[in-house]
Amino acid sequence: MGPHPELAELSAADLSRLLARGEVTSVELVEMSLARIAALDEKTRAVIEINPDAVELARRSDRERRRGHVRGVLHGLPALVKDNIDTGDRMLTTAGSLAMTGASASRDAPLVTNLRRAGAVLIGKTNLSEWANARSVRSSSGWSGRGRQTRNPHALDRSPGGSSSGSGVAAAAGYAAITIGTETDGSIVSPSSKNGIVGMKPGIGVVSQGGIIPIAASQDSAGPMTRTVEDAAMVLAVIARPRTDHRIGLRKGALRGRRIGVLRDPFTGYSEHTDACYEEALAALKDCGAALIEVELAGAKELRESQVERTVLRYELKDGLNRYLRGRRGLAVHTLADVIRWNRRHAADEMPYFRQEVFEQAQKTRGLNVREYREDRQKALRLARTEGIDQALRKHRLAALVAPSGSPAWMIDQVGGDKLLGGSTQPAAVAGYPIITVPAGHAFGLPLGLSFFAGPGSEARLLGLAYAFEQATDARRVPEFLPAVSLP
Secondary structure, three states, X not given: OOOOHHHHOOOHHHHHHHHHOOOOOHHHHHHHHHHHHHHHHXXXXXXXXXXXXXXXXXXXXXXXXXXXXXXXXXXXXXXXXXXXXXXXXXXXXXXXXXXXXXXXXXXXXXXXXXXXXXXXXXXXEEOOOHHHHOOOOOOOOOEEOOOEEOOOOOEOOEOOOOOOHHHHHHHHHOOOOEEEEEEOOOOOHHHHHHHOOEEEEOOOOXXXXXXXXXXXXXXXXXXXXXXXXXXXXXXXXXXXOOOOOHHHHOOOOOOOOOEEEEOOOOOOOOOHHHHHHHHHHHHHHHHOOOEEEEOOOOOHHHHHHOOHHHHHHHHHXXXXXXXXXXXXXXXXXXXXXXHHHHHHHOHHHHOOOOOOHHHHHHHOOOOOOOHHHHHHHHHHHHHHHXXXXXXXXXXXXXXXXXXXXXXXXXXXXXXXOOOOOOEOOHHHHHHOOOEEEEEEEEEOOEEEEEEEEOOOOOHHHHHHHHHHHHHHHOOOOOOOOEOOOXXX
């Protein structure tokens, strides 16, 4: 659907090869991407801003290539980054908030610097759940005051997931070869699963969080959201520190003989459609030669039922956001308290559907030396790491754990908020460990994903396992921009 439909089919690696062979130029690719956005994004609202310098940047890329200066596999490829990632150019960085529109950021976030050095052409910023879903407990994923409601390109009445909503939609719809999202808990995995793409949240510290509007320093991580695992590995190799070629482990036989821990309670049982897809995914893993081991995460239920993650996020939100805002110039807000007051004064535009109770709770916190924060942080790490992922991996000698990524996309409800049924991101999020989701199947045309996660430093291994599964199943489908799901 729309102009240049091949952009939703071809991977970044495919496009890189076309550039290398001279079959297309960067200017042509960028203009194709911009034409596709112009024709289709009125339906999806995935792109919050177009880079006015995009075509000129592509021209520079082509000139470099003609001179024999090719920066790498990303050279000349169009890229979109989430609008909570600083770009030191003419575009804004707002986290979707109208309170943040006074001035651009003064410099690129380190990950943006790395993308530019690798030759990627930044063509715009993507919409998101405002403040990365940190403002309210009943927000609508993909809604922001600045960008309004992002919609799922598989069925436009369905949620795109969040908070990296626009990045997920843009990758699925072929708006750019490369998109970047951020995750605190589920914000890469959820929209990637619901839009039928690959999304990887690296472990904490693998990608610099400098220049990214924060939620929680102990859990925030930026990562690639792409149409294939190979593309995710290509992008991670550029934005990670130290730079490593994560494509080395991408083999069709990577699952053969590997012990994979199969998780169920409390990661299944919330959707029969998700469960059916999961069983098919497990059968595919077995066909790939994996040894499937039924395991439990001892601390998972207690972690989910407790409030420890929420407590940690509230404390870290105020601390991190105040630090970030102090470093921005030209804005109307300089602290979390300023943002709260600004939202109240502009409630008709900023809070027509849901409020800011999370911000208000965070504002009441009193620093990171408080006993409640320190104790809940230690308890969270014990449940997620020591009694969770670490114990399961060690006890059963596992290469990775698998679980369904989440439910099919729910109907968009800006007034009532998201209908969250279940997911599997919390243990890896709280532990600060990597996780990757891969398309696994569909329910009534709505994508579903399978998540792989393991311990620190396992990014390359997880990419290899995910690649083998992807190659065996080929579950990704190009979105059709249907107005609604067609039910039998």
